[in-house]
Amino acid sequence: MAAPPPPTALRRWEREQARLRAAVVEEDTEQWQKDASFTGLERVGGVDLSYTKGDDSSACASLVVLSYPALEVLYEDCRMVAVSAPYVAGFLAFREVPFLVEAVQRLQKEEPKLKPQVLLVDGNGLLHPRGFGVACHLGVLTDLPCIGVAKNLLQVDGLARDELHREQIRSLQREGDTFPLTGASGRLLGMVLRSCNNSSKPLYISVGHRVCLGTAVRLVQSCCRYRIPEPIRQADIRSREYIRKQLCSPLEVVSSGALSGKKGTGLDD
Secondary structure, eight states: OOOOOOOHHHHHHHHHHHHHHHOOOOOOOOOOGGGGOOOOOEEEEEEEEEETTTEEEEEEEEEEEETTTTOOOOEEEEEEEESOOOOOTEEEEHHHHHHHHHHHHHHHHHOGOOSSEEEEEESSSSSSSSOOOOHHHHHHHHHHOOEEEESOOOOOOOOOOOOOHHHHTTOSSSOOEEEEETTSOOEEEEEEEOOOOOOOOOEEEEEESSSSSHHHHHHHHHOOOOOOOHHHHHHHHHHHHHHHHHHTSSSBBOOOOOOOOOSSSSSOO
């Protein structure tokens, strides 16, 4: 496992987050977003990184594009990547986003007609210690609408997995039920969504880029056949399957020079 980055690197990353944070657009920018049925939305993307078991220096970066509203896979790109730094809370983007940006760029070059109109990201957006999680980072760098979809609560701005939070989760009785995540600062950071009737475990939805929170929640709900929205679910399934196939032969690892590390802390930042 690589050594943690030095404090100078963390300060540089913080400055970079602050610089890019100024470019985040927290409102709808597309015509399809303004329609109750998302008329005009035809392609929804999902991204994910899966790591080789027992080797946190090797991962599979996956981008899938699904049709909407049928949610059928139109495109997939899975590629082994070399990661070179450990996970640092609050800085997930600096180890993962470069690989995902490259995947979007390959798609734009090879199959421009399949470019997603929105990306669903396994992680947070504005729900982040500095208001700039991986969904914001990817959105700004690709200039695509992005939505953060996390499986766990990132405890920032006074938010906590306490008894009150657990009680609010229990109050979500059916799919589509939500409650807001308002920080101690008074800022609305995201929404908690029960995405399907078969799972009481909620999702934590936050704005990434070029989408408002209400639209983000509605779109995520409309993409859920199971608890995890289908674009992210398919990206995860296909990246894991790609790794399994690669393990049957020598791994071909592609490195973009990104600083990356191991996921698995349970924090989706």
